[in-house]
Amino acid sequence: MPDSSATHATxxxxxxxxxxxxxxxxxxxxxxxxxxxxxxxDAEPGAGKLFRALEIARRDNRxxxxxxxxxxxxxxxxxxxxAAVQWLERDDPSPRRPADQP
Structure with a gap:
């Protein structure tokens, strides 16, 4: 069934x-x-592709x-x-810090 939120793992x-x-x-x-x-x-399929790419990188120990x-x-x-990055960050409650701060 069509579903823009569905991204297959592989x-x-x-x-x-x-x-x-x-x-x-x-x-x-x-x-x-x-x-x-x-x-x-519109951003949902791209977010799924981005998440899959991140998961593959993690599995490859990158x-x-x-x-x-x-x-x-x-x-x-x-x-x-x-747009995909923004979609994934929409519910991220973590504070944004400059790169030079812990």
Missing amino acids: EPAWDGRRMVVACSADHMRQLHAQAAARHCI TEISTGDLQNATGLTQEQFL
Whole structure:
């Protein structure tokens, strides 16, 4: 089922689709209606791609990764990349500090 928030952990071709299981045809219709009512957020797919790239870097024990490398790994344009970062930071309660402060 289409879902802008769905990002597959390893297969980018499956991004934007969520697998659902329904117990009846009526239940499946309800799930489709819920999905159709949900607004697609343009930055959401990019945020998923960015998160996946970060997870892959973490699994590869990369302790540092440049924003350029992340952008290349996601395949996002600069505008999409920035929107994805903003989307991921929208609920981040951590205070922002200058880089020279602990």
